[in-house]
Amino acid sequence: MKSFIAFMEKHFLPVASKVGNQRHLIAIRDAFAYTMPLMIVGAFAVLINNLPIPGFQEFMNGVFSQKMGDSYVWTLLGGNIWNGSFAILSIFISFLVAHNLAKSYGVDGISAGIVSLGSFFAVGGAQGMDSAGLFVALLVGLLSTELFRRLSDVDKFTIKMPDGVPPAVAKSFAALLPAIITITVFAFITMLLNAMGIENVVTAFYKAVQEPFMGMANSYPTALLISFITPFLWFFGLHGANMIEPFMQTINAPAIQANVAALKAGKEIPYIVNKPFMDSFVNIGGTGVTIGLIIAIFIVGRRNKPYMSVASLASAPGLFNINEPLAFGLPLVLNPILFVPYILAPMVCVSIAYFATASGFMPAATSMPPWVTPPIIGGIIATASWQGGVIAALNIAVAALIYAPFVYMSTAMEINKANKLLDD
DSSP: OHHHHHHHHHHTHHHHHHHHTOHHHHHHHHHHHHHHHHHHHHHHHHHHHTOOOTTHHHHHHHHSOOEETTEEGGGHHHHHHHHTTGGGHHHHHHHHHHHHHHHHHTSOHHHHHHHHHHHHHHTTGGGOOSGGGHHHHHHHHHHHHHHHHHHHTOGGGOOOOOTTSOHHHHHHHHTHHHHHHHHHHHHHHHHHHHHTTOSOHHHHHIIIIIHHHHHHHTSHHHHHHHHHHHHHHHHTTOOHHHHHHHHHHHHHHHHHHHHHHHHHHTOOOOOOOSHHHHHHHTSTTSTTTHHHHHHHHHHHOTTOHHHHHHHHHHHHHHTTTOOHHHHHHTTOTTOTTTHHHHHHHHHHHHHHHHHHHHTTSSOOOOOOOOTTSOTTHHHHHHHTSHHHHHHHHHHHHHHHHHHHHHHHHHHHHHHHHHHHHHHO
């Protein structure tokens, strides 16, 4: 194990650190972080309109019998919230990715965000403002900002205003020519694609790339890979969750929207793997299903004073899926004894939850509770079912069993170490 850790520190850590600090990935990750409240409220709104509780729809329709078109008035609240969240998600992402990336270069983020929005609509974003246009919004946000900032560095393209002009006006004129050129470039490329027979770039891209990618990402092997990568990176001190967040979010938002749409239409839920699935059934207590580790310490590691001290402090944040006290206090980072259960527990838990969903025992996740929602409660909310709570509880128990032998081993080593010190 020592030779393995030394090899990874020499060859793997430098590469992984560069990836984790890559400005484009950080821009995408932070953009989705800003939109998370919108995705949560949007998913909740539609879920409430379509709660899978027998008699709920009939009861609400009876109490609020007024209709507007084909919809009962009481359902319009959720629909309106959807229109203000998921229905325009790609617009937010297009602006925020460009804004974050531009700021990382020291360029005016507001101007870059506005130019990105203009470029997004120039390529047909009006037909893909929801999550269907997400990949295109990401690409436009990144590419338009790279072009915009390079043009902004050219003095000939910068209109400088005299002193005394309000800063907002000065910035708008400085960005004028780079903005015109950038948006024109995207409009010209779209015109060429239209001439080639591609009527709508966003729709064509979704069918050719995004939809197949979502289907591939929804597979069991991919779920296993995701559950492995995050704790593996954390073991070496890298924030695994943050590093794979851009990938998770590009499949998460469209998958949640598709699941909710299927729920609303009374159809089979298409996607099992998404962010609430991972948060509620795999990252319970934090990466590595560490709520199981805390339980194992309280059961079989009570004589291990260092472990008990850290577990006592970590139990409260662990109930809200925060496990940095364990990661760095126990520690889990570079701990060869806990490496195996730290990797194995989430892979076993993702298998249990995946096949519980695929078999029909548990509904697929259609709601997105905040990632800090306490264990078991998160499973119930995500799937709108008691079965979600059962599977979450089962995963906690299984994780505790996986951690227990290794905690016992660590405790025995700690006791032997203490006895040896006493003998000396």
